[in-house]
Structure formats: structure tokens, C-alpha cells
Amino acid sequence: MSTDPVATAELTVLGQVTTASNATLVCEAEGVRVVYKPVRGERPLWDFPDGTLAGREVGSYLVSEALGWGVIPRTILRDGPYGPGMVQRWIDIVEDDTPELVDLCPVGQIPDGYLEVLRALDGSGHRVSLIHADDPGLQRMAVLDVLINNADRKGGHALRGLDGRVYGVDHGICLHAEPKLRTVLWGWAREPLAEELLTDMTVLVKAIPGELGDRLAELITDAEIEALEARGRALLDDPVMPLPDSSRPIPWPAF
Template identity: 55%
Template sequence: MDPLDPAVPGLLSAGRLEVTGRIVNASNATLFCDIELDGVRAKCVYKPIRGERPLWDFPDGTLADREYASYLLAEAFAPDGCVMVPPTLLREGPFGPGMVQLWIDTDEDGGLVDVLAPSDVPDGWLTVLRARDSLGEPAVLVHADHPELQRMAVLDVVLNNADRKAGHVLAGVDGRVYGVDHGICLHEEDKLRTVLWGWVGQKLPTELRATVRAVRRELDNGLRTRLADHLTRRELRALSERVDGLLATPRFPEPSGYGPAIPWPAF
């Protein structure tokens, strides 16, 4: 189902959820569902709060709240309506309240992040990390130099995303780029861990600087109040500081040096 379909919000909020599967290797309960309302059907992901594992470094709130707060911020990054995070909301489900998110069909040949031999890197792709594989052969972590990935990298700075794995970057069959799994975002301390480091130190393009300014306006015009139901005061203050920091120094930041810069596993 097209995320821009006007039926999506109503379907996700009031549709009947039927669990059809589960990601068994996920850290927290992640359920596949069919959802139906008045003859309109789609697939979605449902993450019940009761299935969340406590995290010592994210002790406040719930992962579902952070997922939803991330979606609200992603909306502010998309004045054209093309939101990088699939439509997401909080609601009751078969196993209690949780996060529900529209399923995105992906292009299996359209991967935007990869680990390759140096000789196999496509022209124009950006290198993030050089290493050696299990056989001792050289390998590189790379990603496409794609404007939507740039926008996602800036969103991740604002979100303070601690877990932007390659598998959390989706190339949709509709040709758009989506990011998923934002449960460990928006901490008050610097925890940015991502595979999208290819533009470190570069100036933000004019369009992205305008986007960050728009996010600042949204925070001042009601978004901060909406986020207050899902984040702590310290987290909200840190969010504002990250946005203001990007406005003052409009460049892709470098890793902080205080912890791992890339999530593990990277995929």
C-alpha cells in the first residue's frame, strides 16, 4: 500500500489487526500483521510494549514512544509529505498497546548500503570503513551518494539515532528511501551510531539547511508539546540543542569519539 494513500492513517488507527508472523531474531517482539478496515487491507508491523526488553542505557519511557516520536520528527523533515519513516502510530493491539507501522515492500536489487571488496564498489559510492573479511581479504563498508540518504543522515543526527544499521535503510519498490527501527533514538546523551558516515565534514546542502530550519520552526510551533508526551524534559532539551547545533554549524558531524560510531552488527 502506498504510504501516501489518504486511507492509511484511518486504517492504521482503527483497522483490525491479525498477527501472521514474527521476526524471531529481533531483540524485542516484532510481529507481522494484516490490517483491514472497510475492505481496505494492508500489511504492517506491530511492536507491543509488553514485548520490549529493558535497556540499561535507555531507562526512560518505551521504545514504542521513541518510534512514534521519531516519526513525528520525520514528518517535520518532509514538507512535501514524502516522509522517510513509514506511517507510524501508537494504538491497542492483540497483545496490548504498542507501535504500529505500515509495511514497506522493498526492491531486493536496490540496496543502498553494502560491504564489498574494494574493486566491486560502484562508481560514486562513499566509503565509511575499511576492514578485512573472515579470510583476511580487504573489504569496505560503503553506501550510495544518494540525496535521500543524505536527508536520512541529517534526520539521524537530529534523532541521535543509536542504531542506524544497513538493514534499517529500505529501498522501496516505489523508488523512495525509508528508515525503520527507531526504538533507540532521542537519548539526551550523544549516542549517534550509523552506517551513513560518508559525508563527514561536508557542508549541508542548501535544501537540507532549509529543512533543519523548518524543523526548528515546527518545534517552536507545537511539535515540542506533542513530543513531550513521549520524551523526558532532558531529552527534549537535548533535541533542541542538536537542531540548534546544526543551524549554527551546518555540516555533517564527525563521530564523537566517546563510543562506537557504527552499530554492531552493521547489518
């Protein structure tokens, strides 16, 4: 019987992502590259209980899997060199001269297949547009963010994998019971949701009172699980992507 090195193999630390807010280590597990975020390296936040970010990453992954969307790479809780933490499969990304999934461009020069989110001034005072791809995989990520109440969807958290799929990473500040949605993926605001997305969300909502809810209960509070179900039901009742409803709808920095 084959074993899963992500879950069972010893983690060998290769390096650290120094730009991350929390301790984020790049490791290898029997030839498989992963990201390891030990709980002891989490930076305290005023609005999220200490030591819960790793569990929220795993909970977000479970929601993505329950939807059948595969937006989030395989993510588990396990022990590592610096204690328990989140371990997630590494995603090799496309690196070419085409625009990123989320990018900036001069105002009035939006590439084909991209949506404008807002206009602003860059660090040199030039007028630029914040844009993102009009891509079905990225749209599923935007819907997932509404469901899991993602408080920090930066542009750099949306990855175009070498396998042609779109992946989202960094879900430590998700699944709060209070409204927290901050995302750069506002290009579909006010647009109706496709029927296939609603079908998948119906499956998710029905699963929450059962096995999915039991698994989530090991990671987040009952109130947070109830809020997740309520967000799902609200989208099904009004199947339109929401508009920003706070004074800070986009995380800072945006990338």
C-alpha cells in the first residue's frame, strides 16, 4: 500500500519565504515539495484567536474539496521540525511574459480577457488599473472567497499552475463568523452565478451538517461553521456575486 509523503515523510527544510507575515518554510518530503507553516510561527492578530491560522488553512481546503473545485492545493495539519503546523503541496507556476492572473496595467490598456477592478496611482504617480483575468478557475476562487469569508485575497495568492489549473494559497485568515471579506477579485461583482456553481454550493451546504461539519469542528468554532453555512445559503438565495460592503474591501498591500 502506497503512503502519502506529504502526510507521513520527514520534512527537510530547504528555505524560508521571507516576505510572508507568518513563518513560512519551504520543505521537501521524500522528493515532494511542500510549504510548512508551524503554529508557533503565527503572528498574533487582534481579531483571530492565537494559534488558529493553520487550522483555518485546512478548513478552507476542506470547503474547496467539498465543492469539488480543487482551488486550494492539498493541505493538512501535521507535525514538523518546529512542531504542529499546516503543510500544503507546493505549486509550480507558469513564468512567462503574459500578464499575471492579478496585475496592474496603464489605465485604458486592459488586455483582452481581463476585468478592471479599480483605478489608482502607482508608486511613481502613474495612473494604473488593478485587473484580473476573466478566467473560470479564478472565478471559482472568487466565489470560494465569499463562502470562506477570506480576509486577505492578495494578487500574489492566485497562482497559474504548470498543469494549467488556477490555485489559491494563504487562507489563514478565513472562516471568521463576522464579515471580513477583503479581496482583489471584485471584477465579477453584481454578475449572476452560473448554474454549475450553484449546484456545487448546494452540495456543500447539505454536507455541512454531516461529515464536513464534523471535520470542520476540529478546526474552527461552531459559530464559524454556522456562519459558513449561512453564507452558502445566502448565495443560493441571491445567486449574484456581492458588491463590496466595507470601507476596506481590498487587502493592503494588494500584492
